[in-house]
Amino acid sequence: MNSSSKLTRPEAMIFDMDGTLFQTESVLLPAYHKLFDTLRSEGLYTSPTPPEERMLGSLGMLLEDIWKVVMPDGSPEAHNRANELLLQLELEGLAGGETLLYPEVKETLETLHRQGVKLYVASNGLEHYISGIVDTHELSTLFSGLYSAGKNGTLTKVDLVKLLLEQEQVKSAWMVGDRSSDVEAGQKNGLSVIGCAYAGFGNHDELKGSDVLISSFSDLLKLYEKSGS
Structure with missing residues (x-):
């Protein structure tokens, strides 16, 4: 886990799906x-x-x-x-039941949910694909909302996250993802960005600009515990 700034404790976390929660x-x-x-x-x-x-x-x-x-x-x-x-x-x-989340994703989300963090998905994927993953892996009760380009008709991840923040009236959040589009979406919406460096789909510059890089999903719990109010 590589930290470059002091994080403020958020009321919500917004997650990309592919390469972040789900082993695509x-x-x-x-x-x-x-x-x-x-x-x-x-x-x-x-x-x-x-x-x-x-x-x-x-x-x-x-x-x-x-x-x-x-x-x-x-x-x-x-x-x-x-x-x-x-x-x-x-x-x-x-x-078929043979798909995988990344290690400790469900357990980490459950812990964050119990601690009162509002959890959201913001993905450029199709609506039924995103909901299918959430339903298959029994995550639906943990999320306050699922936002996707396929459902919401947005052209960029920046626009999708902006829409989410407005509709859900979220005042503070961390953007958690593995691609440059996630970093951009967080930065342009004034959010702290947690870069997920464990999927390896993109090049080494994908996560440039992230506030923190994590090498496992469960690192989020440590970040949350250490973050200031």
């Missing part, structure tokens, strides 16, 4: 390969499946932007079908 690759990679097999079988894509690293490196983007990076040679029809297939296949994967 546990559902994404099987779905990813099935998706491209289906696209090829339907005649919508003829090239080999792009490298997994290209998809993992795009996490945190809006879905429409992800396909521009992952298959820039794909047609608009292929991109639209990929949107449909990814959600369908990921929900099937979640229903």
